[in-house]
Amino acid sequence: MPREKKTRNSNGRSSIYYSEKDKCWHGYVTVGLKDNGRPDRRHVRGQSRTEVTDKVRKLEKERDEGRVRKAGQNWTVETWLKHWLENIVAPPVVTENAYSAYDVAVRVHLVPGIGAHRLDKLQPEHLEKLYRKIMKQKTKFGPTTSAATAHQVHRTIRAALNVAVRRKHLIENPALEAKAPKVEEVEVEPYTVEQVKALLEAAQQRRNSARWAIALALGLRQGEALGLRWSDVDLEVGTLTVRRNRLRPKWRHGCAEPCGRKYGGYCPNRVPVRDETAGTKSAAGKRGIGLPDELVELLKLHRGEQDRERDKAADLWTETGYVFTTPIGAPLNPRSDYDEWKRLVEVAKVPDGRLHDARHTAATVLLLLGVAERTVMGIMGWSNTAMAARYQHITAAIRRDVAQRVGGLLWRTAEES
Numbered sequence: 001m002p003r004e005k006k007t008r009n010s011n012g013r014s015s016i017y018y019s020e021k022d023k024c025w026h027g028y029v030t031v032g033l034k035d036n037g038r039p040d041r042r043h044v045r046g047q048s049r050t051e052v053t054d055k056v057r058k059l060e061k062e063r064d065e066g067r068v069r070k071a072g073q074n075w076t077v078e079t080w081l082k083h084w085l086e087n088i089v090a091p092p093v094v095t096e097n098a099y100s101a102y103d104v105a106v107r108v109h110l111v112p113g114i115g116a117h118r119l120d121k122l123q124p125e126h127l128e129k130l131y132r133k134i135m136k137q138k139t140k141f142g143p144t145t146s147a148a149t150a151h152q153v154h155r156t157i158r159a160a161l162n163v164a165v166r167r168k169h170l171i172e173n174p175a176l177e178a179k180a181p182k183v184e185e186v187e188v189e190p191y192t193v194e195q196v197k198a199l200l201e202a203a204q205q206r207r208n209s210a211r212w213a214i215a216l217a218l219g220l221r222q223g224e225a226l227g228l229r230w231s232d233v234d235l236e237v238g239t240l241t242v243r244r245n246r247l248r249p250k251w252r253h254g255c256a257e258p259c260g261r262k263y264g265g266y267c268p269n270r271v272p273v274r275d276e277t278a279g280t281k282s283a284a285g286k287r288g289i290g291l292p293d294e295l296v297e298l299l300k301l302h303r304g305e306q307d308r309e310r311d312k313a314a315d316l317w318t319e320t321g322y323v324f325t326t327p328i329g330a331p332l333n334p335r336s337d338y339d340e341w342k343r344l345v346e347v348a349k350v351p352d353g354r355l356h357d358a359r360h361t362a363a364t365v366l367l368l369l370g371v372a373e374r375t376v377m378g379i380m381g382w383s384n385t386a387m388a389a390r391y392q393h394i395t396a397a398i399r400r401d402v403a404q405r406v407g408g409l410l411w412r413t414a415e416e417s
Contacts (some may be wrong), residue, residue, distance in 0.1 A: 014059075015031070016052055024046065025048060025049050026045050027055060028043055029042050029056055030042075039337065042068070062171070067389070068168070069321055074119075076115065076116045077111075077119055081106045081111060081160055085099075088163055089159075091210065095245075095279070096275075097245075097247070097278075098337070106160075109149075110153060110157055110305075113133065120169075120171070124177040124179075125178075127175055128179055129168075134149060134153060147183050150181045151181055151183050161174065161175050176253035188357055190214075191353070196365075198348045198349065198350055199212060199348045205347075206347075208324045209302070210301070210324075211226075214299050216361055217292060218295075221356075222356070223246045223281075226332050228319055228323040229320075233323060235299055235300055236291060238291045238293065239289065240288070241289075242289065243280070245280055245281060246277050246334060247277060249265070250273045252262075253267045255269045281381070287378055297299035309328075312327075313327060
């Protein structure tokens, strides 16, 4: 085949030519500028001019539609995810709790599972295979991981790859095509009024009993309750203000020489790696709440008990200002608080439930009382009405009340009218 004569095209125009050296046709398309300001020229090749022409036109179309991958580092899934975690979504861009969930999904599942893939070669099938593998894994407690775990991994990789697409490191997000495992919505059965009373009665025999009254009566999230300081509570007026969220502590080693402990939390000289508290889950979470008179009295009793513990601890006491503390004044650890809830449920002889179910119970009590939806949103710290459907449950008592009203309307006699 005679050699195709190469002519110089004007700046930015694509070029196609035949090379005697490798007996192939070649095409070059200018798709933009590199970071150094020079033209970003992409190369395609083929055995015929028609084949290369088609490739050039496809590349030109992708360029014109803004779908050409950015020149530069050849990312792997692992390098991109680590870059995304460390430089793009690190706090304060997202909350500490959200970042922790991302970190676990990346470190435990995504990097070991698909980290070696080139970012631009990742396929939806790779993700779906990973999700199935996750759901078959055994945990250290015995059962396999839930679909919720795989779904959290899916949400994480989808968010990370969305950023890669917006920054032109990736043309399309394969996570948008991958079929995520379906998470079955578990219907929570809130505690009845009698069961709540049993929990409150059992709590009176334990430290920090008012902590559980606040959870069951006001529906504060765990972090919100543990993050309360006395400066947030006005017992004269009967109100409290939710301003912050208590975080689970994280530690790193602080020893000059290796102490032999595997985790930083067990190091004798451990050093915290994040703050004790952060802002509320959302803007709506920062709110004021009125206190029932009975809860005001419980908090007054609790403050007196804390004063006595302060005197008893003497020099060991650390003044933190928290409403709920350890016997020496330190803030409560969310894990210890959860364990105490489980013990309380057992002592009260009520059905076992999650600590967060207390929030469902409080929301349902407000429904029983007929509190207006807008007021409920303010008390619970919800930013939209959809949360009401998730947390307020139609209990047997509510169904019975509705049935009585229907019966009274349909079968009420004229004399009764």
